[in-house]
Amino acid sequence: MGHKKRSLLWKLEGDLLPVPSFIFGTMHVRDQLAFGALDTLYACIDSCEALATEFRLEDMGNASGMMQVLRQPTQTLDQYYRPKVYQKMRRMLRKTLGLELDQLKHLPPFFVLNMINEQLMAKDMPLSLDEQLSAYAAAQDKVLLGVETFAEQLAILQKIPQEEQLKSLRAMLTQFARHRRQMKTIGDLYAKGDAIKIYKATRKGAGGLRKLLLFDRNRIMADRIFDICQSQATFVAIGAGHLAGAKGVLRYLKQKGVRLSPILMESRTPVKN
Numbered sequence: 047m048g049h050k051k052r053s054l055l056w057k058l059e060g061d062l063l064p065v066p067s068f069i070f071g072t073m074h075v076r077d078q079l080a081f082g083a084l085d086t087l088y089a090c091i092d093s094c095e096a097l098a099t100e101f102r103l104e105d106m107g108n109a110s111g112m113m114q115v116l117r118q119p120t121q122t123l124d125q126y127y128r129p130k131v132y133q134k135m136r137r138m139l140r141k142t143l144g145l146e147l148d149q150l151k152h153l154p155p156f157f158v159l160n161m162i163n164e165q166l167m168a169k170d171m172p173l174s175l176d177e178q179l180s181a182y183a184a185a186q187d188k189v190l191l192g193v194e195t196f197a198e199q200l201a202i203l204q205k206i207p208q209e210e211q212l213k214s215l216r217a218m219l220t221q222f223a224r225h226r227r228q229m230k231t232i233g234d235l236y237a238k239g240d241a242i243k244i245y246k247a248t249r250k251g252a253g254g255l256r257k258l259l260l261f262d263r264n265r266i267m268a269d270r271i272f273d274i275c276q277s278q279a280t281f282v283a284i285g286a287g288h289l290a291g292a293k294g295v296l297r298y299l300k301q302k303g304v305r306l307s308p309i310l311m312e313s314r315t316p317v318k319n
Contacts, residue, residue, distance in 0.1 A: 053308035054239045054286055058275055060304045067275040071241055071286030078170035079237040083311035088182055095278040097183035098191040099176050105196040123151035126212055135219040142222055155211035156203060159218060166229045179283055193267050205258055239311060241290040248287030261293045268298030
């Protein structure tokens with residue numbers, strides 16, 4: 047994938063696709079840096095009959111008792127970690143983000159980790175980027191689809207070993223300055239639209255879970271995206287880290303005979319609603 051083909055937005059065409067569709071690498075953030083090309087994205091959505099996000103976002107809102115679905119920790123965080131380590135993590139979180147770990151210690155470590163990552167990103171916009179695109183598509187009476195189901199995503203989270211979650215959370219909070227720099231780097235890469243480097247950063251961050259969180263899902267998502275786009279023109283919005291790479295969604299779609307064309311995304315400063 048050459049320098050000119052590092053786009054986050056691609057046109058999908060092929061003999062088995064009746065009409066062109068689009069695939070876009072999104073981020074679940076409200077940071078203004080992710081909203082620089084809304085006009086281009088809206089124009090692509092306008093030309094499609096449907097929008098497909100990783101899962102139907104309304105399903106998350108309708109899922110009752112999400113915490114009951116996920117495996118609950120048998121112990122709270124302060125029981126897992128040695129007292130000295132826990133207190134160090136607690137002080138770091140309070141000092142940097144104003145969050146109190148004692149109030150979060152009963153949650154699965156993965157939830158705490160995601161909560162911290164969301165806090166590290168700016169909240170300039172009222173909705174996250176994928177929510178904004180979904181809301182726009184709904185307002186245009188587009189069909190709203192999910193590449194995966196919300197239940198499938200929860201099932202994947204359940205497969206992450208508890209020890210792996212605890213290890214990741216400890217590494218984040220005991221090396222917080224480094225983690226914050228990594229998050230900023232990913233944000234900068236996204237603003238530049240560099241799908242390859244975003245993939246590499248995502249793969250590195252997934253560590254030993256990359257097969258579960260990335261590779262296995264990429265193949266399944268590519269199969270479903272291909273099927274969806276055979277039925278109607280669809281704007282597909284999935285996490286940017288899933289696009290590139292030898293085991294990325296774009297590669298799998300190409301293997302199915304899909305012609306991929308990068309689309310230049312004209313950046314502008316978004317206006318807050």
